[in-house]
Amino acid sequence: MLFPFSEAPRSAASDDPGSSYLTRKLDQHFELGPREQASLQRFLQARVQTVDTGVSIVEEGDAPREIHVILSGWACRTRRASNGRYQILAFHLPGDVCDFGAFAMRRSDSSIVAQTPLRVASIGQAALRDLSGSSPRLAQAFWRESAAAASVQREWLVRICQQNARQRVASLFSELAARLYVVGLADDAGFALPLTQADIGNACGLTPEHTNRTLRELRTGGLVAFERGRVEFLCWDALIELAGFRGDYLGFRTLAAEKPPAELDLVAHML
């Protein structure tokens, strides 16, 4: 079956060794049975590799050979612009499925570069076909991830076209917080952000210098602090107020839930 999307109740998060981040995200939407969990395990563990910081797992222009799931670490998607500079197009966080539709294109339109030491699972075309054949649920889940990523991509355009520097950084931080929160890598205090100020600026369409000043404004303004590779929330309410952040475009269930779980303090503010 190809297009059988429907809702399913939410299961408690499991903690599989190799795919816990992904499982946590998928639990947002899909009750994965033990067979599917095992199936997912198997497919992810088949081809796991470690990648050093700065190394590409996909190179712009290459023919797509496989898709990837980030098991741990950060990666970012970049494209070389006509002026020779690189543009950061997206961040791929633990649990993210990168490039689900890659096999549909002759060539990759962008690179994926490890931003930290990375553990990635690679899934070839044949394996992906097997996976979707053996578990339509997983295919659905992957597809949903892909659709959510497209929605995030669009939000990045809105961010750059409609917001000023402070708002851009604030909304990027909010987005990352929400996405990391879902996989347990952010809490109400903050999260680790393995990027330079220049990277943050690039993703927001700002120069490094201006990013620096913007970050200072946010810090002295008592909103967020980015220091030593960590984002610390100083006043979450003020942050999402400035960012105009609503998490709905991320497609998470909890962010649009009827009855948000009590412990999700951070998330509750995103509604």
Next chain:
Amino acid sequence: MLFPFSEAPRSAASDDPGSSYLTRKLDQHFELGPREQASLQRFLQARVQTVDTGVSIVEEGDAPREIHVILSGWACRTRRASNGRYQILAFHLPGDVCDFGAFAMRRSDSSIVAQTPLRVASIGQAALRDLSGSSPRLAQAFWRESAAAASVQREWLVRICQQNARQRVASLFSELAARLYVVGLADDAGFALPLTQADIGNACGLTPEHTNRTLRELRTGGLVAFERGRVEFLCWDALIELAGFRGDYLGFRTLAAEKPPAELDLVAHML
């Protein structure tokens, strides 16, 4: 079969009454046999509707009910930003498949609004499943369209982050020219562009006033003229030079062809 992508030789363009634009695009990549052509016909003709200018075929926040193929006319995808303004995220041209992955999401993250009188084919979830079941080739083709749209979406970000006003407009015009050219709606002289200056500006992250001045610069500079709803190329070479335009991100075969057909003068310059 879900993921069986492969290359196929190119067929001559056919001129089916209802789906000629789409067929023309798909011919870029897939040799569609008569059975598939007929199948496509059938699915597209099942639910065709006419939509007036300004009317939405998809509303942000709605649950996705169907995906759409633009049979004729222009539409644009918009999202409401936190500041209350609308942002144009994409243009949907004749032959475009809108929102292939829509069923994967609970809610639409953006609206699709008719920019001209529109003829659209609607395909529900069940019909889409049938279509992909009866013709994997068509599913592949739709998927490729979807992946190409994602690539275009990324290019819009690069455009805004890396280019100045003149370059943005120039590269948008180049992109639209290439996409319209493939479906026969642009030639070496120009193409119809049913947008206001404000729309063009919005898509490029510019104010209407500045867009006006930018268009004048492009016109007096002898690059392109946008007048009375038409874009006229004054100097194509200078235009794509300024835009830094390379059509490869569009994923068209002819734009990356080894031996570009002789008659594709305009396209040849895009390499």
Next chain:
DNA sequence: CGTACTGTTGATCAAAGTCAATTGAGGTGG
């Protein structure tokens, strides 16, 4: 004919970019 867009122009302003230096922190080799 008004009414309402759309396009056009001018004057002014501010946000962000650019250029140039300096500081700081982490890592390496002597």
Next chain:
DNA sequence: CCACCTCAATTGACTTTGATCAACAGTACG
């Protein structure tokens, strides 16, 4: 352990692009 190197962060001075504000003109249409 320290000198040294490199890269990231920081700060300042200055410039520029594009936004903003304010009219006004052309055009379309009921």
